[in-house]
Amino acid sequence: MFSRAGEIALKIMIYLATDQQKGRWIGLREIVQEIDSPEAFTAKVLQRLTRQGLIRSLRGPSGGFQLPNRRAVTLHEIIIAIDGEGIFTKCVLGLAECSESCPCPVHDKFKAVRDHLAGVLISTTIEEVKEGLLLGHYYLKV
């Protein structure tokens, strides 16, 4: 459904959101420990999230990553930043473009699924998702 980088990006953002002490910088080492992902690859995803402005970074001892203090972040923003908008806009049969004027034979049915997916991603914020995690009802690794 999402790329590996997209999956890891979601986990990173959700984990950063769970942090209690405001302003704390969270290091790569801690992140990969808590979300159980390959270190070097995760560093690259963190870099992309930083360049996209979804997180902040600080180098040096006690440096790391953190969420900027601002409005709620949706899962949709994260997926768009890492995987692009293809999953929402491309024809599921691979036609050059997905449109109402030249629809593929499964367009109507799949449009509904895609809209459902988009709706979930747009309406879900990492702040909302983190709550279940903190309550111990959900997990970010095994």
Added chain:
Amino acid sequence: MFSRAGEIALKIMIYLATDQQKGRWIGLREIVQEIDSPEAFTAKVLQRLTRQGLIRSLRGPSGGFQLPNRRAVTLHEIIIAIDGEGIFTKCVLGLAECSESCPCPVHDKFKAVRDHLAGVLISTTIEEVKEGLLLGHYYLKV
């Protein structure tokens, strides 16, 4: 959403279903023409569909491919045959397994999306889909 091979498999099956003359063998050349896909790669997808028993093939002059005369084929069968069941069963965040006992923080919301997708694929047959094509309301290529 699906692999390129999966997309082409769906288009192949839908196109074969549109054929009017029962028992006709439809060649690779005609298929790639009608679904606008790379010839050699499409040949490989046809091979996989044949081995999976979803279509029949015949070599030699006037050979080709056709649907076996049997019960309706669902889009679900086709995707399972080519892409496997991963899209229906794997955790969207990449956890080792998707389960109710150790769910990731977005499990509930995405399970609904996946079930929606599975429902569409299971309840849609190529026979149903071909109708819109024959009426000219839908397209398999630009």
Added chain:
DNA sequence: ATAATTAAAGACAAATTAATCCGAAATTAA
């Protein structure tokens, strides 16, 4: 029988994605 046609099969090549490595730059603390 022979030649032409078509799919089967496997080796091969290209492109994309996943993942690693390493030197440089920034920051902190001693």
Added chain:
DNA sequence: TTAATTTCGGATTAATTTGTCTTTAATTAT
């Protein structure tokens, strides 16, 4: 100021997917 720490950035490697090519086998028509 120096050394240690940590991210940045680019290069590189590995794995997977996509796509091609070439030879063989089956079938048909001559």
